Amino acid sequence: MRHDDRIDNFESLWVSTAARPWDPPLIQEGQVRAFCTCRKIRTQVGFPIHCTFLN
Structure with a gap:
């Protein structure tokens, strides 16, 4: 995603x-x-993701 x-x-x-x-x-x-990718991953992993970093 970063690149x-x-x-x-x-x-x-x-x-x-x-x-x-x-x-x-x-x-x-x-x-x-x-x-959107982070949001999709968050719904599929089964534990909360509290923070993402966009640079």
């Missing part, structure tokens, strides 16, 4: 202006997909 929709795959100039070019964040769609 799915990274900003550097969509905006090629992002790397040249980024403070941390080695750690690209997810774009909005990637964050939504990660959230």
